[in-house]
Structure formats: C-alpha cells, structure tokens
Amino acid sequence: MSGRIEGLGERPVVTITFGGRQLAAFEGDTVAMALWADAQVALRQSSRNGAPRGVFCNMGICYECLVIVDGVTVRGCTTLVRDGMVVERGGKP
Amino acid sequence: MTETVDLVVIGGGIIGCSVVQHAAQLLPPSTRILLLERGPVAGATSGSCMGHLMVTPDTPQDYAFTRTSLDLWGELQQQEGGFDHNPTGALYLADADEDLELLPTLLEQFRANGATAEVLDGRQLREVEPGLAEDLPGGLYYPGDGVVLPMLACGAMLRVAQRANPNVVVRPGCAVIGFERDGDRITGVRSERGTIRCENVVNATGVWAPDLAELAGQARLPIYPRAGNLAITGHHVSPIRTQLLEVSYLRFAHGAATVDPTRTDDDVGGHAVNMQPQTNGGCLIGSTRQFRGMDKTINHALLRRSLSRAQRYVPAVATAPIVRTWVGLRPYAIDKHPLIGPWPQLRGLWIAAGHEGLGISLAPITGRLLAQQLAGLAPAIDHTPYLPARFAR
Amino acid sequence: MNARILEADVGVVGAGPGGMAAARRLAAAGLQVVVLDEGQRAGGQIFRQLPVGASGHDRIAEPPSHEHGHRLIEHFERAGMDRRHGASVWDARPGRLWFEQGGESWLLRCQKIVLAPGAYDRVVPFPGWTLPGVMTAGALQVMVRGFGVVPGRRALVVGSGPLLLPTVASLVSAGVQVVAALEASSRWRALRALPAVIGNGARRREALWYAKKLLLAGVRLRWGWTVFGCEGDGRVQRAVIGKVDRAGRPRRDTARAIDVDVVGAGFGLVPSVELGLHLGCASRHDAARGGHHLVVDDAQRTSVAGVFAAGEICGIGGAEVAMAEGELAAAAVLHELRGAPIDAALRRAVAAERRAADAMLAAFAPMPGLHELASPDTIVCRCEDVTAQRARAAAALHGSSLRAVKMGCRAGMGPCQARICGPSLQAIANARPDEVMDRPIVQVPLKVVRSETIVDAPRD
Ligand SMILES: Cc1cc2nc3c(=O)[nH]c(=O)nc-3n(C[C@H](O)[C@H](O)[C@H](O)COP(=O)(O)OP(=O)(O)OC[C@H]3O[C@@H](n4cnc5c(N)ncnc54)[C@H](O)[C@@H]3O)c2cc1C
Ligand SMILES: Cc1cc2nc3c(=O)[nH]c(=O)nc-3n(C[C@H](O)[C@H](O)[C@H](O)COP(=O)(O)OP(=O)(O)OC[C@H]3O[C@@H](n4cnc5c(N)ncnc54)[C@H](O)[C@@H]3O)c2cc1C
Numbered sequence: 001m002s003g004r005i006e007g008l009g010e011r012p013v014v015t016i017t018f019g020g021r022q023l024a025a026f027e028g029d030t031v032a033m034a035l036w037a038d039a040q041v042a043l044r045q046s047s048r049n050g051a052p053r054g055v056f057c058n059m060g061i062c063y064e065c066l067v068i069v070d071g072v073t074v075r076g077c078t079t080l081v082r083d084g085m086v087v088e089r090g091g092k093p
Numbered sequence: 094m095t096e097t098v099d100l101v102v103i104g105g106g107i108i109g110c111s112v113v114q115h116a117a118q119l120l121p122p123s124t125r126i127l128l129l130e131r132g133p134v135a136g137a138t139s140g141s142c143m144g145h146l147m148v149t150p151d152t153p154q155d156y157a158f159t160r161t162s163l164d165l166w167g168e169l170q171q172q173e174g175g176f177d178h179n180p181t182g183a184l185y186l187a188d189a190d191e192d193l194e195l196l197p198t199l200l201e202q203f204r205a206n207g208a209t210a211e212v213l214d215g216r217q218l219r220e221v222e223p224g225l226a227e228d229l230p231g232g233l234y235y236p237g238d239g240v241v242l243p244m245l246a247c248g249a250m251l252r253v254a255q256r257a258n259p260n261v262v263v264r265p266g267c268a269v270i271g272f273e274r275d276g277d278r279i280t281g282v283r284s285e286r287g288t289i290r291c292e293n294v295v296n297a298t299g300v301w302a303p304d305l306a307e308l309a310g311q312a313r314l315p316i317y318p319r320a321g322n323l324a325i326t327g328h329h330v331s332p333i334r335t336q337l338l339e340v341s342y343l344r345f346a347h348g349a350a351t352v353d354p355t356r357t358d359d360d361v362g363g364h365a366v367n368m369q370p371q372t373n374g375g376c377l378i379g380s381t382r383q384f385r386g387m388d389k390t391i392n393h394a395l396l397r398r399s400l401s402r403a404q405r406y407v408p409a410v411a412t413a414p415i416v417r418t419w420v421g422l423r424p425y426a427i428d429k430h431p432l433i434g435p436w437p438q439l440r441g442l443w444i445a446a447g448h449e450g451l452g453i454s455l456a457p458i459t460g461r462l463l464a465q466q467l468a469g470l471a472p473a474i475d476h477t478p479y480l481p482a483r484f485a486r
Numbered sequence: 487m488n489a490r491i492l493e494a495d496v497g498v499v500g501a502g503p504g505g506m507a508a509a510r511r512l513a514a515a516g517l518q519v520v521v522l523d524e525g526q527r528a529g530g531q532i533f534r535q536l537p538v539g540a541s542g543h544d545r546i547a548e549p550p551s552h553e554h555g556h557r558l559i560e561h562f563e564r565a566g567m568d569r570r571h572g573a574s575v576w577d578a579r580p581g582r583l584w585f586e587q588g589g590e591s592w593l594l595r596c597q598k599i600v601l602a603p604g605a606y607d608r609v610v611p612f613p614g615w616t617l618p619g620v621m622t623a624g625a626l627q628v629m630v631r632g633f634g635v636v637p638g639r640r641a642l643v644v645g646s647g648p649l650l651l652p653t654v655a656s657l658v659s660a661g662v663q664v665v666a667a668l669e670a671s672s673r674w675r676a677l678r679a680l681p682a683v684i685g686n687g688a689r690r691r692e693a694l695w696y697a698k699k700l701l702l703a704g705v706r707l708r709w710g711w712t713v714f715g716c717e718g719d720g721r722v723q724r725a726v727i728g729k730v731d732r733a734g735r736p737r738r739d740t741a742r743a744i745d746v747d748v749v750g751a752g753f754g755l756v757p758s759v760e761l762g763l764h765l766g767c768a769s770r771h772d773a774a775r776g777g778h779h780l781v782v783d784d785a786q787r788t789s790v791a792g793v794f795a796a797g798e799i800c801g802i803g804g805a806e807v808a809m810a811e812g813e814l815a816a817a818a819v820l821h822e823l824r825g826a827p828i829d830a831a832l833r834r835a836v837a838a839e840r841r842a843a844d845a846m847l848a849a850f851a852p853m854p855g856l857h858e859l860a861s862p863d864t865i866v867c868r869c870e871d872v873t874a875q876r877a878r879a880a881a882a883l884h885g886s887s888l889r890a891v892k893m894g895c896r897a898g899m900g901p902c903q904a905r906i907c908g909p910s911l912q913a914i915a916n917a918r919p920d921e922v923m924d925r926p927i928v929q930v931p932l933k934v935v936r937s938e939t940i941v942d943a944p945r946d
C-alpha cells in the first residue's frame with residue numbers, strides 16, 4: 001500500500017476532488033503524488049484501447065500521468081495541487 | 094547485376110502507393126511492379142500533411158473527380174482498413190457576416206451535383222459541434238467528407254497491392270538517379286542500388302517531379318512546393334469531432350484564380366484554418382500556404398495565425414497542449430490540376446503528380462486512372478483535364 | 487497583453503548540479519543570470535529536496551557524499567539571480583529562450599545560453615510495463631525523496647547501472663520491502679568498473695554507503711537477472727523474473743513469479759539533447775554515454791556560438807561530472823563576456839571526472855539482448871499504443887530508419903515525442919537488437935505547451 005513517510009513535518013493540508021471523490025493532500029504535492037499517496041494509481045485511460053495508465057517517469061517526460069484539471073489536460077506529475085482543485089482522469093471519458 | 098521488371102513507380106508517397114495498388118489490381122498478377130522510394134515510404138509530403146478527404150463541388154468535373162476518389166477510399170477501408178478512416182463530415186465555418194455570402198453558392202454547388210448539404214445558423218452549428226464558439230454566425234455542413242491518417246494509408250495501399258499481386262516489391266531507401274533510354278523510349282532507370290530494366294516508369298515524386306523529369310532529359314514540369322505549417326495537440330479528448338474549415342478557404346484554395354509561385358510573401362493565396370479530429374484524441378491544426386522553395390522551417394508568424402484562428406473557432410484549443418509543429422510541401426501545379434497520364438515526348442514515361450492540397454483525397458482516383466491507362470482500360474471518369482500533355486512542348 | 491520579456495547576460499536551462507554550478511559562479515562574478523527549470527525545487531534529479539515546508543530531515547536516503555551537493559543548493563539559492571521553477575523551455579535560438587511558466591508565455595533575451603537539462607531514464611519495453619505501478623527507477627526516487635510518498639509494500643527494482651543502488655536505498659528508507667533487486671549486467675562485467683570506483687574518492691564513499699544500506703536492509707543485488715514481464719488487474723500485482731545471458735537475452739527456463747505491488751525499472755539514462763539539437767548543436771552517438779549527446783570542446787562550448795552545455799546533455803556522467811562541467815562552462819562564458827582567463831584546474835577536473843565516469847559506465851553499456859524481452863503484442867510506444875509486431879510490420883514496409891518506423895505505425899509521434907520508446911524502437915522494429923537509434927527528430931515545441939503560449943509568445 002502507498003501512503004506517506006512519517007516524521008517529515010506538517011505541511012498545510014488542501015482538499016482536492018478526483019473522480020468526484022474528495023481527498024486530502026499537502027501543499028507542495030503534485031497532483032500525481034497526492035493521488036498516489038491516496039492509492040489512486042490509474043491516472044489516464046489509453047485513448048486507443050482504454051487501458052489504465054499511471055505515473056511512469058514522474059518527471060514530466062512521458063505524459064502517462066495526464067489528468068484533466070478544470071477542463072484542461074495537464075501532466076499530473078508537474079502540476080501542483082491547489083485547495084478545491086477538481087481533477088478528472090485523462091484520456092477517454 | 095541488372096534487374097528486370099515491367100513497371101517502376103518512383104516515389105512512395107500517397108500517389109505512388111495508390112498507383113502501385115491499382116496497377117497491382119488492374120494489371121495481370123504476373124506483372125512485376127517495383128516501387129522505388131528515396132527515403133521512407135510516406136516520409137515526404139504524405140507524412141507531413143493533414144488527412145481531410147474532401148469533396149470539391151465547384152464544377153461537375155471536380156465533383157466527379159473527388160467524389161469517385163472518396164468512394165474508392167471507402168472501398169480501401171472495406172478491403173484493408175487500419176488507417177484511422179473516420180467519416181466525420183465537414184463543417185465550413187463563417188467567421189463574420191461577409192463569409193455568410195459564400196454559403197448559398199457552396200450549397201448550390203453541392204445541390205447541383207445531387208449532393209446533400211445544409212446551411213446552418215450559429216445554434217445549429219453547435220448542435221453538430223458543441224465545442225464551437227458561441228458567436229459564430231453560421232456555416233455549411235456536408236456529411237460526405239472524412240478523415241484518414243495518410244501515412245498509415247500508404248501502408249494499407251501497399252498491403253492490398255502485395256496481396257493482389259505477389260510480384261510487387263517495395264524498396265524504401267533507394268533513390269532513382271537516372272534513366273536509360275533508347276531514342277524516344279524509356280528502357281530502364283538507374284537507382285542507387287543498380288540499374289533496373291523496364292519499359293514503363295511512373296514519376297510520382299510530388300514536389301520533386303520536375304527534378305525527375307529533368308533527369309529523364311525532359312522539360313521541368315510546372316510544379317512548385319507550397320509550404321504549409323501544421324500543429325498537433327496531444328491526447329486529450331479532442332475538442333472537436335468534425336472536420337472543420339473556414340469557408341473563406343474557398344476563395345483561394347481550389348478556386349479558379351491562380352497564384353504566382355514566384356511570390357514568397359506570407360499571404361500568397363490567403364490563409365484559412367483547417368482543424369481535424371484524430372482517432373487517438375488529438376486534433377490537427379493547419380494550414381497555411383506559402384511559396385518559398387524547399388524550405389521546411391516553421392514560419393512562426395503563420396503558425397501563430399493558424400493557432401489563433403483555431404482558438405477563435407474552438408475556444409478550448411487555447412489551453413490544448415501542442416505536441417509538435419512541422420511544415421509540409423504541397424506539390425502545386427501551375428494550372429491547379431494534377432498531372433495524370435503519359436508524357437507524350439518520351440514513350441514509357443508516365444506522370445502522377447501535382448496534387449497540391451488535395452493529394453490525399455485524390456490519391457485513389459489518381460492511381461485508378463493511371464492504372465486504367467496503363468492497362469488500356471476505359472477511364473473511371475473523364476481523365477482528359479489531367480493529361481500531362483498540356484505541358485508538353 | 488503585457489509583453490513578458492526578460493533580459494539577462496546568461497540564460498541557464500536546468501537547476502540540477504550542472505546548471506546550479508554554472509549559475510552560481512556566473513552570478514558570483516556579477517553577471518545577470520536567469521535560471522529556468524521545469525521542476526519545483528532546485529537540485530535536479532540527484533539532489534532531490536522535499537517540498538517547501540516539509541521539516542525534520544529534508545533529505546531522504548542520500549549518502550553523506552551528497553553533502554557538497556546540498557551546499558551547492560544553498561549557495562545557489564542565496565546567490566542573486568532570477569530563479570524560475572515550473573518554467574518549461576519550449577523554443578530557442580542562440581540568445582533567445584522561450585518558456586511557459588504558470589500558463590504564461592515568456593521570452594528570455596540573453597547573450598549566452600548554458601544548457602544543463604540533464605537526462606531521463608531508459609526503460610526497455612517488456613510485457614506488462616504499461617500497468618500502473620510499473621515505473622522508472624527515477625520515478626520511485628522522485629516519489630520518495632522529492633515528496634515523501636511511500637511507493638508500495640513490496641517492490642521489485644530492475645535495470646542496469648549505478649542508479650539501481652540509490653533506488654533501492656530510497657525504497658528501504660520509505661519502509662518498502664525490496665523483494666528483489668536485479669542487475670542485468672553480469673558481476674564479471676561490472677568488476678571492470680571497480681578500479682574507477684575505488685580510484686575516485688567521492689564515488690568510493692558513495693558506493694560503500696549504499697552497500698552498507700543494502701546490507702542492513704537484507705537486500706542482495708542479483709547480477710545477470712531481470713524482469714521478463716509484469717501482470718495484474720488494473721495495476722501490477724506479480725512480476726516474472728529470470729536470468730539473462732551476457733548479451734541480455736532472457737533465459738526463459740529460469741523464469742519465476744513473485745508478488746509485488748510496485749516495480750522500478752531503469753536500464754541507464756538517456757541524455758536530454760532535444761534543446762541542443764534544436765539549436766543546431768553538433769551531437770555524437772556513444773552507447774556507454776547513453777546514446778546521442780552534444781559535442782563540446784575543452785571549454786564546454788557547443789558547435790553553436792554562444793551556446794554552452796554541461797552535465798548529462800554532454801553524455802551521461804553523473805553529478806560530479808555535471809558540477810565540474812557547470813563550473814567550466816561558467817568560466818568559459820566569463821571568458822567570452824569579460825575576457826577572464828579560464829583556470830586550467832577546471833579543465834583538469836572535468837577531464838578527470840569524465841575519465842572516471844566513462845570507465846564506470848562502460849561496464850553497464852546497454853545490453854542489446856534485452857530488446858528480446860518484448861513479445862509481439864507488447865506495447866512499445868506507450869503514447870500511441872503501438873505493439874512490437876506493428877512496429878515490425880511498419881519497418882518491413884516503410885523502411886528501417888526512425889522516421890520510417892514512425893511513419894509506418896505512428897510510434898514515437900505522441901506527446902513524449904519518442905523520448906521513452908525512441909532508444910528501443912528501431913532495435914525492436916527491425917528485429918536487430920543492437921541497432922542504434924537515429925538522431926532524434928526534434929521540432930518545436932520542445933516541451934508540450936498550450937496553444938495560447940505559442941500564439942502569445944513575445945516576438946524577439
Ligand atoms: C500542410 C498540408 C496539408 C495538407 N492537407 C491535405 C488534406 O487535408 N487533404 C488532402 O487531400 N491533401 C492534403 N494535402 C496535400 C497532400 O498531402 C499532397 O497532395 C500529397 O501528399 C502528395 O503526395 P505525393 O505522393 O505526390 O508526394 P510525396 O508524398 O511527397 O511523395 C513523393 C515521394 O517521392 C520520393 N522521391 C523524390 N525523389 C525521388 C527519387 N529520385 N527517387 C525515389 N524517390 C523519390 C520522395 O522521397 C517522396 O516520398 C496537404 C498537404 C500539406 C503540405
Ligand atoms: C530520475 C533520475 C534519478 C537520478 N538519481 C541519481 C542518484 O540518486 N544518484 C546519482 O548519482 N545520480 C542520479 N541520477 C543521475 C543524474 O542525472 C546526475 O547525477 C545529475 O543529476 C545530472 O545533473 P544535470 O545537471 O546534468 O541534470 P539534472 O540534474 O537532470 O537537471 C536538469 C534539470 O533541467 C530541467 N529541464 C530539462 N529540460 C528543461 C526544459 N526544456 N525547460 C526547463 N527545464 C528543463 C529538469 O527539470 C531538471 O531539473 C539520476 C537521474 C535521473 C534521471
């Protein structure tokens with residue numbers, strides 16, 4: 001299971017919504033990392049065959065982590081969370 | 094070692110591939126057909142273009158030419174598929190009221206050819222295409238157009254050819270460097286990998302067709318590269334599902350007025366945006382027109398103009414991720430008609446080139462007409478407007 | 487619209503060790519410097535920092551030898567310059583860098599450019615590598631060291647080269663059980679790297695630190711093993727592992743399954759050359775240095791006037807090389823702008839670090855046989871879902887070059903622009919495992935940006 005490493009201090013908490021569900025994240029998290037810590041591993045669906053895809057490079061190279069934030073497709077691993085952010089899975093609806 | 098074949102097709106773009114396909118289908122299966130391509134198959138214009146299958150209704154001849162070709166595209170989809178064929182229909186969009194004047198004429202042209210098309214107001218437009226801007230005054234919908242992915246279509250044509258005729262050989266990475274002749278007839282071609290004896294050779298080299306003509310000792314053909322800038326968005330769900338184009342396109346793209354290919358300014362022939370949904374969820378955005386030789390560097394000013402026009406029609410494009418941009422070179426024939434048929438001054442030399450911005454749409458009919466002439470069969474439609482003889486001295 | 491235009495003496499791309507070393511030295515000499523980096527914090531790939539605000543130990547799983555790296559970050563962050571994070575450079579010309587930051591379109595005008603964009607992981611395609619939970623070794627490190635997130639419970643680490651050790655160390659620090667750590671290269675091949683490690687103080691201390699860390703955690707590195715495939719329903723749940731021969735070819739008879747919930751794979755690094763190629767800089771192919779890399783002279787000058795390069799973009803070499811090259815690049819810029827002489831000791835340092843790095847990496851040069859891991863229906867191009875079989879059919883018809891394979895099946899044409907599949911694409915498509923990838927075909931935008939960023943780009 002995923003989660004957080006203990007003892008790294010407290011960062012301010014923000015709330016984001018993913019696929020209609022609310023979850024807590026820390027300020028400074030990327031969307032991809034906040035979702036991973038919440039055990040959400042499938043971020044986009046392949047636009048050709050619908051298969052789930054998740055974080056692969058975690059450094060902005062591969063575009064496997066595409067999610068839709070406020071209607072705009074972005075890389076989950078390079079986009080920081082914001083309180084109240086609404087995130088949807090990328091790719092095929 | 095000298096190789097001997099019956100037919101050499103030079104150029105592995107969409108036109109050369111279609112010629113190979115139809116020759117394989119119409120000539121006896123014992124015919125040895127060799128495709129020689131300097132680089133990769135679909136590596137030049139046919140891999141750097143859009144894939145709008147477009148019916149042009151300007152005249153009955155134009156309509157028959159394009160419509161027949163699109164029907165052949167449908168047949169290829171049935172036979173083979175695998176090239177993202179998508180019967181999207183097309184929306185011709187008016188930006189301002191002055192563009193609205195173009196719509197009734199266009200509608201009339203479609204109707205005169207027995208085709209269905211509809212003029213739509215702004216609200217109806219958004220029923221067809223919900224992503225369109227709210228303030229568009231209107232447009233015209235023609236359901237008969239479609240979209241393909243041209244480079245994959247080249248492969249599909251060659252696979253069909255190889256199934257129809259086991260003697261089809263495709264040789265990428267092998268340029269033609271000369272011709273062998275005996276008096277007024279061709280006896281072979283010289284390639285980078287040796288001489289090939291053959292009696293019939295098709296020059297299907299797009300913007301290089303004049304060079305190949307010269308190589309064969311003939312006058313340069315009046316075909317000029319006309320550059321277009323393109324951009325493609327990433328895999329987010331495409332903001333559109335229909336092939337979109339500005340109706341003002343009609344003022345210059347296929348209309349009667351010819352343009353001067355020696356002018357290199359940005360605006361020769363005008364500018365209109367064209368947007369195309371991709372099956373992978375991307376959106377292809379084009380496409381500008383400029384004469385500046387073989388230069389394939391991006392013209393940023395023109396690219397920006399295309400993108401800002403696209404944003405004007407489909408506001409969601411503004412935040413769409415752009416993955417790549419590039420330039421393709423359309424083979425523009427000086428009188429706006431492609432060259433399809435024999436070259437009268439050198440027996441055995443055939444031409445299939447000069448399709449400007451409609452080569453994808455017209456590839457199947459081009460291959461069919463040329464193969465019919467090679468086989469001595471009756472042409473599918475009147476082919477005389479396209480005979481290269483009009484440029485012979 | 488406000489014209490978002492910056493002016494500076496020097497524009498530096500990348501805030502990893504190479505870029506930081508160059509920028510700090512330039513700023514200390516009084517030049518106006520702008521640093522552009524896509525990441526959220528300075529440090530690049532190796533010196534990862536947790537997000538601002540995290541306290542306690544702000545570094546996870548880093549050997550003491552990284553101390554000077556973190557001192558470099560401190561100096562860098564204190565030096566007077568314009569540091570821009572979350573800034574993606576998408577177009578460039580000598581003296582001009584266009585970038586997107588926070589959805590805004592910017593232009594930096596500068597006299598000199600220093601490129602230090604680093605590298606990215608090389609992953610050889612294998613069945614199941616597209617399942618969520620299978621990721622690059624680097625991705626796992628970023629997760630743990632950059633964000634303090636726990637990757638999973640049971641991890642498999644596979645690949646080749648010196649980066650497997652820090653990956654395992656990160657996982658161990660995060661409390662993850664490393665079920666297996668598999669190095670594809672053979673122990674004998676790796677022994678060749680030993681002199682280079684022992685002969686270099688920093689490398690020796692680092693290797694010992696990692697060795698101890700692994701020992702304490704009870705993780706044994708297995709040589710000559712790799713992953714044959716991953717399986718799972720919606721995410722990775724099992725991996726099949728086995729032995730490979732000296733060329734990297736899987737020995738199927740040795741296969742066995744293990745239960746895991748996260749897999750990190752890293753078969754070396756690929757230099758991030760796109761920006762340099764776009765600027766017209768000359769490049770060279772060297773398999774041991776990660777493939778295509780920029781060619782620089784003895785003062786880090788590329789073949790294009792006014793453009794300098796440092797770090798992995800000049801060939802994989804690691805942080806020590808990057809820092810030395812960053813210092814030298816800065817000295818060369820100062821020489822051109824101010825006439826300051828270039829200290830010969832900087833040149834010697836670069837040469838010595840490169841020698842040590844080359845000797846070490848030679849032992850982990852790519853193993854062509856690993857390309858046989860992909861089965862016909864394994865996806866090779868993740869962006870366009872192109873399978874090995876389709877890539878082969880494309881090569882057979884369209885030609886063997888990178889461009890031909892792309893045209894024949896659309897592989898490499900998605901948003902990653904072949905950064906992930908490129909290094910393996912031709913080898914797999916042509917069924918010639920040791921085939922070398924053609925030089926990447928680059929085009930703007932060098933990083934994916936919004937349409938409006940291009941439309942609004944300030945004119946130069
Ligand atoms: C930006 C843009 C957008 C377009 N959009 C559309 C559209 O939406 N719909 C549409 O219908 N059309 C469109 N077109 C037009 C269409 O792309 C072209 O008309 C068509 O691709 C031309 O095909 P071709 O086979 O003649 O040329 P090419 O594809 O260029 O093929 C010619 C081949 O000949 C080869 N060759 C040259 N010299 C030699 C030699 N010596 N030996 C061997 N081989 C040689 C070349 O390498 C090349 O592969 C567009 C074009 C552009 C540029
Ligand atoms: C994922 C990963 C993990 C690594 N872990 C270790 C490790 O633990 N130990 C070790 O010794 N070595 C590690 N390395 C090796 C590492 O590459 C070097 O040690 C060192 O970081 C190289 O320094 P650099 O300055 O060349 O590049 P980097 O440190 O990679 O820095 C390059 C920076 O440039 C930015 N950048 C790139 N392109 C652009 C652009 N177009 N616009 C804006 N910014 C851009 C990147 O975001 C990055 O921050 C790792 C490498 C990778 C890829």
Ligand code: FES
Nearest residue numbers: 056058062063077
């Ligand atoms: S995981 Fe690769 S771009 Fe985000």
